[in-house]
Amino acid sequence: MMEWIGVVAASSYAKDIDFVFDLVFWITAFWLLLTEAVFFYLIFRFRKKPGVPGQYVTGELASEKRWITLPHFAVLLFDVAILYFAVKVWYEVKQDLPQAADQQIVRVIAQQWAWTFVQPGPDGAIDTADDITTLNELHVEVDKLHHFRLESKDVLHDFSVPVFRLKQDVIPGRVITGWFTPIMTGNYDIQCAEICGIGHALMPARIIIETRDQHAAWMAENSTVAVASATAR
Amino acid sequence: MSHDDHAHALGHPSSEPGYEEHTHHGNYVKIWAILVVLLVVSVAGPFLEIQVVTLITAFGIAVVKAYLVVKNFMHINVAPRYVGYLIATTLMFMLLFFAGAAPDVMKSTGTNWKKPAWVAAHEAALHDDGGAAGHGDAAHH
């Protein structure tokens, strides 16, 4: 559904989230159409006709009540199906934190109204002098596991990357960790999805997903700057 | 449908509310005396300096005292039963609220998150306790 609307699936779990969406879509579409069909049919079938009085149906008899209890057990079954996949995907995206040998850590710092991204430089460790700090631009390498750490300097914000189907509020006073693995290259929106004051609409950033080589080149170019400015300080 | 069912619901013919049924009045002074004794115990509890004892004398006794007041002074046992259910339901809802909120608010770490600022703020407060004055004006600009 989502790709049909025109949002690509650029993270490893985007398709799973889309799957939950599609599943719910088809189940609820089925129920909605069924209910509406019965509903309109009944309105049409039992419209007022001269000489035809209404019937006296209490709905208290078991044979009548069946018409609402059976559907309601069916709804329960469908609910369980939705639940299963919803919780499974939730676990995968939010609860689980996969580890990999070469995972990349990104610190995402939100403030009114800008995003700061801090990544390890060539030494591979975060919070060292060669960290690369970028403003409103996140460069990541395709097919690589990234852990992000969300921090806020002032109010609530929300780190939302629609093409990843990823969204997480950023809470001042907390550090929230999460992960993503980009699976295609490109240049996409990052939005702030939690109202954060006057500039809430003016807090866009870009995520730039690069191939391994491009990313290495970018890092080489920027780490020197970082090192240089760090030593200059 | 029989009309007799409805007859019993015709209600009391009372016009002055509350005067046809009198509450049984017990010995209130005795209850009061018990409450005061319990109060003394709960104040004395901490002097033993055993945390468990303090907790029991503080909160166990609070529950007992509340029970005594609700039963003997508020006469909940002679009120219709739904009153008890009503009060119990609201208390249940509060427990529910606590259970839902505590995993975030009471904890300082959880699955994939932690609260460094919260911990730091409270440690800072602990260290300069007593010198609490002066914080208030700094907070508000």
Added chain:
Amino acid sequence: MSASPIATTRTTAGMPTGRLAVWWVIASEIVIFGGLLGSYIMFRLSHDAFAEHAAHTNTWIGAINTLVLLTSSLFAVLGHKAADAGDGPKAAKFLYLTALGGVIFAGIKFGYEWPHEIALGYTISSNTFWSFYYTAAGIHAAHVVAGVIIMLIIAPRAKRNFDLHRVELIGLYWHFVDVVWIFLFPLLYIAK
């Protein structure tokens, strides 16, 4: 249009209207205090620091105030008994005594305890413990004051044997305020 509607005199729920309404008031008050104290307990349990702060509250004053409220509750229920017996003047006397308890409570709190603590530098903005302390005790004290005002309105009428059932209603409310304090006392003063 002074006569109350017939609606008020009916009792299909098996209880006089006024008493039923006061129980509903109490139910909705429980959730107000429940939300506040629930939040307080969450903070309290997660911070050892709170115990340190709580050590600066004055247990003796808390205990005296508990005694005052318990005693005023006794007067309230004795007033109820007198009202049931149809003895308006006696009921009014007990109501005044109850109100006196409320006044003493508020007097100790606003006249001695709080000024003392504020003078020591523990203000509502000192830290979250003191914020909760003043907020919870303050909301409770507001209930005490409201109760006293209502009693002072009811008592003169009760004395002339009018609206005696109101003596019971204000009593119910007053006991509830008492019960809230019964829990506030260990929460704010004892658990250190």
Added chain:
Amino acid sequence: MATAPVSHPDPHGHGHHQPGFVEKYLWSTDHKMIAMQYMFTGMAMALIGGFFAYTFRMQIAFPGVDVPGFGLVAANEYNQLITSHGAIMIFWVAMPVLIAAFGNFLIPLMIGCDDMVFPKLNRLSYQIFLLSVVVLIASFFVTGGAFAGAWTMYPPLSTKAEYGLAPLGATLFVVAVALEFVAFLMGGINFVTTAMNSRAPGMRMYDIPIVIWMIVVASILFMASVGPLIAGAIMMLFDQNLGTAFFNPDKGGDPILWQHLFWFFGHPEVYVVLLPAVGIVAEIITVMSRKKMFAYRTVLYTTFGTGVLSFMVWAHHQFIAGIDPRMANIFTITTLLISIPIAEMMFVFIATLYGGSITLNTPMLWALSFIATFLIGGVTGIFLGASGADIYLHDTYFVLAHFHYTFFPIAIIGTFAGVTFWFPKMFGRMMNETLGKIHFWGTIIAFNCIFIPLFVLGAAGQHRRIFDYSMFPQLMRPELRHIDQFATVSLLLMLSFQVVFLYNFAHSLFRGPKAPKNPWDSNTLEWTADSPPPHGNWPVLPTVYRGPYEYSTPGRDKDFWPQDEQH
């Protein structure tokens, strides 16, 4: 005609003195007059809220346009407008109209008593409500302007001036909301006590009309859920003005605590407004299809079930907000479960149509369209309740479309249904059917044209509370912009159709044909009183002999059997 054993001791001074204008319209303790006060206030607020919707929808569709009648919508103004729009529509339209106006009007009339049990408390409740309106409106005009932090008021944005919101506006906003809660607490206690204690002789539990049950359950839900938020509002006021730090993480508070306090109330609140609307719809459907309510008791049980469950789902609004991910699983389960009682309720209403003799007049059209559209709102809630999908959908226009597809049927369609149905009883005159149908079709078609497109925009990733999307290339695709424009144009259409309603309403109020006592051949007690009922409602209060839904009972020549008719 019923002859009740209870006689009226005091005919409320009829003929003794004529109440003056103030006493009659402004200082009245009569439940019907208070209901009208609530309704007209709510109507005025609906027009304000609708006007706000017009201003910011114009800005979304045509960024930077000089909105006719308002002017330029800048970033901060936009936030103020949506905040006020959301708060007004929920707290000052849906609540006063559905709970207070219909509750006040219907409870005494439908249970057969002469007034609310505490008429003066009732008057006070309206006055406090009016005060809350005044405070809210005042907040638009103070320095810095109205509050702009969304109706959810999440701290720390809403508590600290340094984050750019006007502190006075924020304080007044919280005060207004708190006052409104106090007013509805008083009202709720009155409603519940009245319905419990003052039923007509002979009216047993299961003889109470569904709408009364629903209003009572809604009031109870309100009373039981609002407490923590009242405490929260006080804490927030202290955070804003006294420098406390309940919600300020730098000094040891926790912003998430507010979210829990808010949504513990916020979710039950949506059912608080849902239930009365559903009740109104239930009454209309039975009357207009001449059918007994299908499985009356099941409706009650689903109502109670919804009520209890509604206290267990609140954190589904916070899935993404930083709560512990493990808790989300529990709340997903409860959230999906709540679909069951509500589905059952909807099935019951649909089953009620079976075997009926359905008249499609204006009230019935509104009632039926409530079901048709609310179903869409309901099932889209399931997308959001499924935690896995909410990761993507949270705070997008999908959420927005979901809750407008629930709120609009409730607050607007349900209100129109109730107003057109009870208008004869309220004002003693009939409304015009033709104008009513024009208004209906115009509104309902335009409504779907506004909000169906917004689902698509939400699925495409468009976020809420953004005044201008030009910073987001992915959202600036012309297809998406066209969809937004289509929605806005549909809104203009819908607003223009409201003129028909307002005209019909005002015209019928003074010029409509006189209404008979019981224009719809309905069973419930209110239709046995005069239209409009006098002060005291009946010269002799009625006695009840049967349930409210005895339509088309076999063996009778009339197809209805009023509750107070002995034979």
